[in-house]
Amino acid sequence: MLHRALASLLCALGAAALGLGIASATVWRPSDTLVAQAQGAPGTSLLVTDPGVLDLAADEVTVRASATSGMVVIALGRSADVDAWVGDDAYTRVTGLAGWHVLATEKVAASAPEAANPPADAAGDPSAAPDPAAEDPAAEDPAADAAPDPAGSDLWVDQASGERAATLEWTRQDGRWSVLVAATAGGVPSVALEWPQVVTTPWRVPGVVVGSLLLLIGIAWWVLILVAGRRRARVAAAPMPEPAALAPAEPALPLTRRQMRELEEQRSRGKRHGRETVLSRFPMPVPGPKAPDESQEGRERRGRHGGGEADRHGSDDVTAPQAVAVARPPGEGTRGRHAAAAPTASASEQSRSRRSEQTRGAPASGRTAGGLLGRLRRRPAGTPAPAPTAPVEPVAVTPAPPLFTTQRAGTPAASADAWRRAWGLTGADSTQGPVTTAATPTEEPPQAPPRRRRPDGSER
Amino acid sequence: MTRVRAVALSTAVLFLAGCSVPLPTPQPDALPAAMQPAMSVEQAEGIVAEVSASLADADAALSVDVPGSRVTGPAEAIRSVQYLLVTAGLADVLTVIPSSAQTLVLPTTDEWPRTVMVVTEPPEDLQAPLLLTLVQTEPREPYQLWSWVRLFPGAQTPALAQPELGSAPVAPDAPELAVSPTEVLAQYVDVLTNRDASPYAAAFTVDPLRQGIAQTKDAFVAVVGANGSLTETYQPDAAGTYSMATADGGAIVVGTVRTATTITLVDSTLKIGDQTAAILGTDTLKSNLAITWLSVVAFAVPPAGSDAPIQVLGAEHSRIEVTGA
Numbered sequence: 036m037l038h039r040a041l042a043s044l045l046c047a048l049g050a051a052a053l054g055l056g057i058a059s060a061t062v063w064r065p066s067d068t069l070v071a072q073a074q075g076a077p078g079t080s081l082l083v084t085d086p087g088v089l090d091l092a093a094d095e096v097t098v099r100a101s102a103t104s105g106m107v108v109i110a111l112g113r114s115a116d117v118d119a120w121v122g123d124d125a126y127t128r129v130t131g132l133a134g135w136h137v138l139a140t141e142k143v144a145a146s147a148p149e150a151a152n153p154p155a156d157a158a159g160d161p162s163a164a165p166d167p168a169a170e171d172p173a174a175e176d177p178a179a180d181a182a183p184d185p186a187g188s189d190l191w192v193d194q195a196s197g198e199r200a201a202t203l204e205w206t207r208q209d210g211r212w213s214v215l216v217a218a219t220a221g222g223v224p225s226v227a228l229e230w231p232q233v234v235t236t237p238w239r240v241p242g243v244v245v246g247s248l249l250l251l252i253g254i255a256w257w258v259l260i261l262v263a264g265r266r267r268a269r270v271a272a273a274p275m276p277e278p279a280a281l282a283p284a285e286p287a288l289p290l291t292r293r294q295m296r297e298l299e300e301q302r303s304r305g306k307r308h309g310r311e312t313v314l315s316r317f318p319m320p321v322p323g324p325k326a327p328d329e330s331q332e333g334r335e336r337r338g339r340h341g342g343g344e345a346d347r348h349g350s351d352d353v354t355a356p357q358a359v360a361v362a363r364p365p366g367e368g369t370r371g372r373h374a375a376a377a378p379t380a381s382a383s384e385q386s387r388s389r390r391s392e393q394t395r396g397a398p399a400s401g402r403t404a405g406g407l408l409g410r411l412r413r414r415p416a417g418t419p420a421p422a423p424t425a426p427v428e429p430v431a432v433t434p435a436p437p438l439f440t441t442q443r444a445g446t447p448a449a450s451a452d453a454w455r456r457a458w459g460l461t462g463a464d465s466t467q468g469p470v471t472t473a474a475t476p477t478e479e480p481p482q483a484p485p486r487r488r489r490p491d492g493s494e495r
Numbered sequence: 496m497t498r499v500r501a502v503a504l505s506t507a508v509l510f511l512a513g514c515s516v517p518l519p520t521p522q523p524d525a526l527p528a529a530m531q532p533a534m535s536v537e538q539a540e541g542i543v544a545e546v547s548a549s550l551a552d553a554d555a556a557l558s559v560d561v562p563g564s565r566v567t568g569p570a571e572a573i574r575s576v577q578y579l580l581v582t583a584g585l586a587d588v589l590t591v592i593p594s595s596a597q598t599l600v601l602p603t604t605d606e607w608p609r610t611v612m613v614v615t616e617p618p619e620d621l622q623a624p625l626l627l628t629l630v631q632t633e634p635r636e637p638y639q640l641w642s643w644v645r646l647f648p649g650a651q652t653p654a655l656a657q658p659e660l661g662s663a664p665v666a667p668d669a670p671e672l673a674v675s676p677t678e679v680l681a682q683y684v685d686v687l688t689n690r691d692a693s694p695y696a697a698a699f700t701v702d703p704l705r706q707g708i709a710q711t712k713d714a715f716v717a718v719v720g721a722n723g724s725l726t727e728t729y730q731p732d733a734a735g736t737y738s739m740a741t742a743d744g745g746a747i748v749v750g751t752v753r754t755a756t757t758i759t760l761v762d763s764t765l766k767i768g769d770q771t772a773a774i775l776g777t778d779t780l781k782s783n784l785a786i787t788w789l790s791v792v793a794f795a796v797p798p799a800g801s802d803a804p805i806q807v808l809g810a811e812h813s814r815i816e817v818t819g820a
Contacts, residue, residue: 085521085523086521086523086524087520087521087522087523087524088521091519091520091521092519113533113605114523115605116533116605116634119605119607119634120634120635122634122635130521131518131520131521132518132519132520134518135518183635185635187637188634188635188637189534189538189541189542189545189631189637189638190534190634192535192538209524210524210527210531211523211524211526
């Protein structure tokens with residue numbers, strides 16, 4: 036799940052980076068031009084830009100002028116010339132940018148000389164020239180006179196004119212330059228300066244590259260996950276028949292009802308303890324010399340123990356293997372016997388003690404009883420192998436005490452028989468078990484160890 | 496969640512702050528330490544072309560009063576007379592003014608009036624090139640042809656600054672010249688008046704104009720003889736002078752001299768020549784004749800401290816008014 040989430044995340048990130056990278060160069064691509072506009076102040080028919088305004092944002096500028104009515108003239112000249120040409124007239128001065136698309140302007144009123152003229156005229160008039168009269172002509176002058184036409188002046192380096200709109204392009208030159216826009220019909224001019232912008236898309240290539248990489252990695256990951264998932268599914272599907280295949284083999288031996296019930300239980304248990312099963316397949320190697328001792332000891336004890344248990348439980352008895360498996364130190368034998376009264380406890384205790392004592396020697400060879408049964412059943416085929424495993428099993432089973440009880444309780448006489456047979460013991464008679472086991476230590480030692488050792492080696 | 500949001504918000508703010516670019520402000524070039532020419536060579540050539548075109552219109556109309564006329568001052572006066580003569584049927588009276596310039600003298604100034612001097616290519620009739628003086632009196636006025644002079648054969652203008660660098664205009668009373676422009680005219684008038692007796696006679700190179708004026712006067716005196724009296728006066732014209740600095744620190748000074756010739760006849764008649772007669776409308780005078788001449792003279796004035804004589808580069812001399820009966 037984590038892998039899938041990470042792969043999905045990679046895919047999403049990659050797609051996002053890819054999309055952003057492309058969008059940065061397309062949808063979000065900044066404009067190729069910067070356009071700033073200004074409207075002439077009311078009462079001015081002239082508009083002048085400060086030196087430096089024309090090349091404010093780029094070396095090339097397109098000046099678009101328009102007037103509310105009549106002709107509009109764009110004249111471009113040295114700032115000093117433009118200012119001189121405008122002279123004392125009122126005009127609108129563009130001083131820079133007020134915003135990215137707005138030009139800053141200020142109105143320059145007609146200066147003194149022109150205002151001084153009317154009063155002089157008025158003064159020339161005898162007497163009846165009060166102030167308002169003197170001012171009126173001055174105020175009206177711009178309107179009436181408002182059509183100074185810069186067109187054709189020798190001052191201009193470049194100029195353009197048109198009906199209500201005109202366009203002039205200019206490339207920066209050394210020096211101080213200004214543009215003069217005049218609405219020659221007396222309207223108010225407006226101007227738009229348009230600069231080309233060098234548009235860079237720095238995120239396009241990185242976005243596309245990184246995005247593609249992430250996306251590819253994410254997709255590749257997903258593919259791997261899917262492929263692995265399918266393989267696992269195939270692997271999971273394949274083993275299924277195995278139990279089924281085993282089952283058919285089983286009928287060779289007629290199963291008693293108890294056996295069937297056991298089988299079921301084993302299976303369910305086997306599932307539950309799958310991990311232990313796996314572990315048991317890879318046991319730690321047992322030091323050579325130890326093995327015989329152990330086995331001998333075990334057998335000795337087993338005999339004793341088994342006998343005890345057999346006594347108690349009567350013929351139905353006991354899984355011999357359990358008793359046998361307990362490789363208890365000699366001193367503990369008695370305890371074991373005492374404990375036999377409470378089989379569960381004793382078994383777990385034994386296993387515990389055994390583990391603590393010889394973890395290294397016989398690590399949790401926790402084969403569930405299922406293995407035992409299967410092998411027992413197969414034993415008739417003449418395989419001696421399974422038998423030895425049986426003794427080891429109970430130890431592993433210990434963690435689940437209930438198992439023990441059931442197993443012990445349920446262990447059929449048949450299995451006990453089988454076990455005995457595997458060990459070359461006579462008597463299908465369960466009641467004889469104890470007897471024979473008692474005898475085993477003396478009779479069998481030479482045989483048993485090799486037999487037991489072999490399965491150890493093969494199975495472990 | 497709030498922390499995540501806060502982090503996202505601050506990141507966005509930082510990102511935007513990083514993105515935002517301050518508004519550009521106008522950064523004009525600094526005013527140059529040295530005054531630049533008031534116009535580019537292209538502009539000057541354009542102006543010369545405009546003047547030529549306007550002059551062509553006037554020539555076609557045989558009148559200086561055409562719309563957009565670009566002839567003014569002495570040039571207008573002289574050109575008017577020439578048109579009059581052409582109208583009267585005289586040939587070869589119209590000075591050909593080439594439209595192409597071989598040398599431009601551009602002013603380094605941001606004030607008015609502004610002066611541009613132009614040495615034209617030699618005209619097609621193999622006459623000497625002309626020195627034109629174009630003047631713009633006010634910002635809203637166009638450059639107009641104020642005068643032209645025919646350069647004398649062999650005259651050599653002093654070295655002039657490249658038009659890209661421009662030449663400084665020289666004030667009429669400029670002290671940096673050996674003689675100020677106004678004084679140059681005054682001295683020249685004195686030489687015309689007193690001829691070799693003038694203390695300034697040696698200050699000027701001998702020039703065809705001075706010789707011509709003297710010869711004309713002498714001729715009139717000879718014609719009139721004892722039948723009347725002849726007086727001739729010279730004075731600098733009110734039109735003033737225009738001067739442009741040369742590379743050596745001197746200047747080219749263009750000024751005008753007005754010559755008034757008055758003949759009074761005593762019981763006799765006088766037959767006058769083609770041009771004067773054409774202007775007057777009659778070729779026979781019974782009592783008096785008044786001729787006003789306008790002379791445009793170009794001088795090369797050395798810089799202050801120089802002992803070199805003032806060179807007369809060229810001139811245009813024409814009657815502009817004739818009255819008589």
